[in-house]
Amino acid sequence: MKFETPAGTNPIDQLKVIGKPTDRIEGPLKTTGTATYAYEHNDEVTNPAYGYVVGAGIAKGRIKAIDQTKAKAAPGVLAIVTAASAGPLKTGQFYVDRLLAGPDIDHYHQAVAVVVAETFEQARAAASLLKISYTKTKGAFDLAAAKDSAPLIKQGQFSPPPTTNVGNFEGAFASAPVKLDETYTTPDQTHAMMEPHATIAKWDGDKLTCWASIQQINWGVRDIATVLGIPKENIRLISAFIGGGFGGKGTVLSDIIAAALAARAAGRPVKVTLPRPLIANNTTHRPATIQRIRIGATPDGTITAIGHESWSGNLPGGISETATAATRLLYAGANRFTQLRLAVLDLAEGSAMRAPGEATGMMALEIAMDELAEKLTMDPVAFRIKNDTQEDPGKPGRKFSSRKLVECLQTGAKQFGWNKRQAKPGTVREGQWLIGMGVASAIRGAPILKSAARVRLSREGIVTVETDMTDIGTGSYTIIGQTAAEMMGISLDKVVVKLGDSTFPESPGSGGQWGAASATSGVYAACVKLREAVANSLGVSLEEAEFVGGQVRGGNRSYPLGDAAKATELVVQDEMTYGTLSREYAQDAFGAHFVEVGVNSYTGEIRVRRMLAVCHAGRILNPKAARSQVIGAMTMGVGAALMEELVVDKQVGFFVNHDLAGYEVPVHADIPHQEVVLLEDLDPTMSPMKAKGIGELGIVGVAAAVANAVYNATGIRVREYPITLDKLIGKLSING
C-alpha cells in the first residue's frame, strides 16, 4: 500500500482499541521474568560455550604481540579468537568502528580478543591470562583542543548539509538591537540501558542464527553480512525482547561479531555479553558538543537572526552530532545560519542516543532563548510564543503538517502555575533552599519509513501479526496488537503479536522515533489486505463489510471472523510505503517542558521538585505507553542536566567512569513528581494511523528547562553541562 495523500476516515478512527491506555500485553512475561532476552534462550540453545570479550588496554596504537600460552592452557578454554585468527572483517554500514581490532587499536576497550570456555567464569579467568603487549601512539582526545581545526562535516544519509544559510545572518545579527552570543558545552553520554549488549550465536553449516539485543533487525542482518562477508540469506537474527537501547543497540556491535566468530572457532553455540565496564568505551555513545549560538532580536522580541554552530568529534568517517537540527525549524526569523564541524577523536564511536541532534542542540538553544528573553525583559514563555512559525522557516511555503507548540506552552504554563514564577532570579527562598522555575520548548522530527507486516487469521478468529519490528521496552507489542484489533474488529486478547525475527517482514525497527508510527502503519496495510481476504472468503462485498465485535457483517448476515479461515488459515502480507508528503510538509512532534528545582544555598545541591511535559505528537496510540515513554525521557533529561557525563581522561584517552557506579543516572529519589499532558492531535499527512513518534520527543528540552530553573533559582548561569554543584558553589550566597 502506498500512502500518497492525506488520510481520510478509516477503521482506526473508531478508537475502540486504539487510543486506550491498555496495559502492556507482554507485561506479565516481563514481571514474571519469563520474557526471554538475548542471553536467555536456554531452550533453543542447550549446550552453549561462553565468550568473554577482551577490550584494548590502550587508547591508540598497535598490538605488538598476544601471548596466549597461559590462557590456552587455562581450565575449560575452547578457543581464542583474535583479529589475526578471524580473517578479514569489514565494518558495517552504520557504525564505522572495527568490531574486532588488531593489530591497530583505534580506541580504548576496542575488542581485541574473545576467549571461549565451557563456563563464563572460566572464560573470564582465562581472558585475564592473555598477555597483550602494545605500542602506544599519540591520540586526540580533547574536543576543545581539536575544535579550531575541525573541518565541516560531509553530507550523507544521517548528516544534513554542513552549512545552511537563509537571508543574511551576519548582517542581520550585527545590526540587531538586542543580541546574544554564547557558547555551551554538552558532555559525552552513555545510554546506560539496563540490559547489556548480549548475543548467542549458533552455526548450522554456513547458516548463522543470532539471538541478540538489537533495535533494527534489518540493519543487523545487513551489517552481520557485511562484517563477516556472508550472504544475508544465511543469517537469522532474533531479538524478541530488548532491555532498553536508547540508540545504543542500533545495529551490530562487538558482542554479535564476537559470538559469531567464537561459535565458529569453538564449533558450538557461544554466548557473549559485554561486561558493564566495557560498554562505555567499547560501544557507541552520545558525543560531546561545543555549541555557539547567536540570536538577534528587535526590542519587541521578534527574532531577526538566529545562528547555531556545533562541533563534535568522532572516529574517522563517523557521523556528527547534528545539534543544529532543531534550530533550523523551531523559531521564526528571516536570517538564519547553521554549521556543523567534526573533529577526529580517538575515543569510542559517537552515534545515536535518544533524540540525537535535537536533544543535544536544544540543551543549548533553549538556554540561549532563556538568556535572550531576560535581555528583552520578556517572559520566556511569551518570547517563545512570539516567535512561533507555522511553516518551515528555512523553506517558506512548506507548512508544518501540524504544530501546536503555542498550545503546549500555554497549556503547560497554566497547569504548572507559571504565573507564580518570579522573573528576577534568586528571589524565592524556602529555608536553606532557593527555588526556581524553568521552561523549554521541545521539537523532534517525526520520520516515518516503509514497514511491512504479515497477518494470519486462524479459524478460531485469532489474528497473528508478524513483523521484524522490535520492542525495546517502548510498548511496540501492545500498539501493534491494538492496531490489528482495531482493524479486524476484535478485542486485543484475540491478537498475537510476534516481533523481532528476521524471518518476519521487514520494518525499520526502533530508532529515530519512527518505530511506532511506521510499524503500526505497516500492520494497517497488512490488515487492509486481510479484510479483503476475509470478505472474499465469506463472500461479502468489501464495501459493505463491517468488522465489529469479532463478527463480519455484510449482506444482512453476520459471520464470526474466524469463519473466513474455516478451510485454511488466511495469510497475507503487505507493506506501507510513502509518497512525497514528508517533503511537502515539515513533520515534527512538539512539546513544552516546565521544571521547578530547589538549590541548596549552602551546598549547591540541586534537586528537581516537579516537572510537567505537554506533548503534541499526532494520534496517541496508547496514552499509558506514551506517558511511560515521556516520563522516562524526562528522567533521562534530568540526568543530562544534572549528572550524566562520561568523563574523558585526556592523558590516557578514555572514558574513566565506565560503570554504573561512576556514571550516575537519576534514581527514584531524584524524580519526585512528573506530569504529562498529551494534547489532542491527528496528523493525516503521516499515515492512516495519523500518529507520530513520541519516544524521543520527551527528552528534548528537558535539560534546558532544568538549567533555566537553576538560573531562576540562583541567578547563576551554567553553560557547561552537567550542572553540578561545583559549578555553582563559588557563586552562591548563603541564606536560610
Place this chain on the structure above:
Amino acid sequence: MKTFTYERASTPAEAAAASARTPGAKFLAGGTNLLDLMKLEIEAPQHIIDIGKIGLNKIESTPTGGLRIGALVSNTNLAAHPIVRRDYGLLARALLAGASGQLRNKATTAGNLLQRTRCPYFYDTNQLCNKRVPGSGCAAIAGFSRQLGIIGTSTSCIATYPGDMAVAMRALDATVETVKANGAKRTLSLDQLYRLPGQTPHLETTLEKNELITTVVLPPPVGGVHIYHKVRDRSSYAFALVSVGAILKKDGTGRVAVGGIAPRPWRIESAEPLLPSGAKAFTAQLLKGARPTKENEFKLALVERTLAAVLNEAKH
C-alpha cells in the same frame, strides 16, 4: 575471577587461626565489596574464609551504658536498632545514607569499615594505580580526581575512604576489638585502624594479616543534635562528595567528622573548640595542610558550606 578454595569458620578464633593456616586467605562477610573486587581481579585471594556463621551478630549494651556491635551485624539491623535510633542517631542516619536497601541487608559492620576506595582508576586494571599495584604510579593525580581526596593524601595516592558509617563512628569515638591468629585481642581507635597512604597506599589499615574484627564498641551516648549531611550529585545511591557527621550541643560545642575528603574519616579533635566560632574558623583548622587537585578544589568550600548548613540546621 581466579579460582579459590573456601571454608566456613564457626568461631572468631577459628576464623583467625584458619586464616593463619592458609596463605593468601581473606575473610568473607557480606561480600558486597570483596566479591565485586574479586570479579575484577583487583583482589585475588587464594582462600576464602566465610565468617557469616561465627556468631558475631548481636548488639548488646555495655555495663557503662555504651553499645557493643558484633562485626557481622548487618547495616540494616544496626540502623534499625532502637538504642541506635534513640541514642546514636548520627550512626543510624549515616548508615541509611549509604548504598541501597538491598546492599545494607548484606553489608556487615566490619565489612563496611573495611570497604575499599572507589577511585575509578583503582577499578580499571589497565590503569596505573599504586594501591592496586604498588609502585606502578597513580593515574588519578593528573586525571579525573573530582571525587578524590584533598587531605591526608600523598604523592602516591589521593584516594578516599568512601564509606559513611565510619564517619559517624569516628565522631562517636567508636573503637574496634580484634582477635589475632594466636588468640591475642586488642582494641583500636579508628585513627589507629586506618593508615594514611604515604608511599604505601596498598596498606590501608594496621590490622595484621590474620586479624579479625570481632566487635565495634560505642561509648555511652553524648546527647546533642545528631546530623549527617551527605552531599552528592544525585539524591541517593552515590558515594559522598563530602559528608559531615556532627553532634552539636546547644552551646555550640560539639564534634565533627567529615567523609569523602580523605583516606579515612577526617576528624581533628584539636579543631573542635573552634566550632562555636562557626564553620569558617573550624574548617580552616580542620583542612589545614589540604592539597586538593584542580578538579577537587571545590571540596574546600564544600566542606565549610556543608558544615555551615549543618550548624544552621542544628539551630532550628
